[in-house]
Amino acid sequence: MPVILRCLKMSSRLYTPNKLTGQVRHSLLSVSSELKPVNIGEITSAEDSFRLNYVTGNLFSCPEDEALAHCISEDCRMGAGIAVMFKQKFNGVEELKAQKKLPGQCAVLKRDRRFVYYLITKKKASQKPTYDSLRQSLKDMKAHCKLNGVTRISMPRIGCGLDKLSWDRVSLILEQVFKHTNISITVYSLPKRAETRVIQENMRR
Incomplete structure (x- = not known):
């Protein structure tokens, strides 16, 4: 199998939409946990x-x-x-x-x-x-x-x-x-x- 095809298959396994969404969600949660809540009042x-x-x-x-x-x-x-x-x-x-x-x-x-x-x-x-x-x-x-x-x-x-x-x-x-x-x-x-x-x-x- 050509090298390019093998790389594409590997990337599709590593970065499926569900996994990508999960990673983004985890990053956002990590950032938000470091922020202190602000009371606008x-x-x-x-x-x-x-x-x-x-x-x-x-x-x-x-x-x-x-x-x-x-x-x-x-x-x-x-x-x-x-x-x-x-x-x-x-x-x-x-x-x-x-x-x-x-x-x-x-x-x-x-x-x-x-x-x-x-x-x-x-x-x-x-x-x-x-x-x-x-x-x-x-x-x-x-x-x-x-x-x-x-x-x-x-x-x-x-x-x-x-x-x-x-x-x-x-x-x-x-x-x-x-x-x-x-x-x-x-x-x-x-x-x-x-x-x-x-x-x-x-x-x-």
Whole structure:
């Protein structure tokens, strides 16, 4: 028998369709057994893990490496509300003024291990902010956070004390601005009686 015919007969015996299918199946099973199962629900993007948390308590009791934020006017008066406490705790009024930030922007102080953000939402302390100026100042703050690796911010219910904005709308703006980031925001609220007392005391200063 010619050599070529003998080789063809041998190959047909060695690699019949059934045997070939069995070999492929065995190879696939071997490979799949080495792969770890993946739970799709556990895959989360680092750029899409924003969370909005709520805490009842003193804002300044938050961790000392956590950024802080609140709203002020362009003139940096900080003469009422929680702004008075920020001024007393972090000083820096001249440092803030030197940054020459306008409504819709954000001034920043660096204090120890944290950044302190001053959202400029209006021109003068006697005025009221708009939702648009608040949104723009939050976007400016977000840009600084991303550049500096800030992932945690604590704040009061910004714009909703003496400035009289609606928290329902403000919280929605926060979610819209930060929803595709890895930044977590914790909103601190005092118990109602304590909040009223603090506001009244600060208004008398």
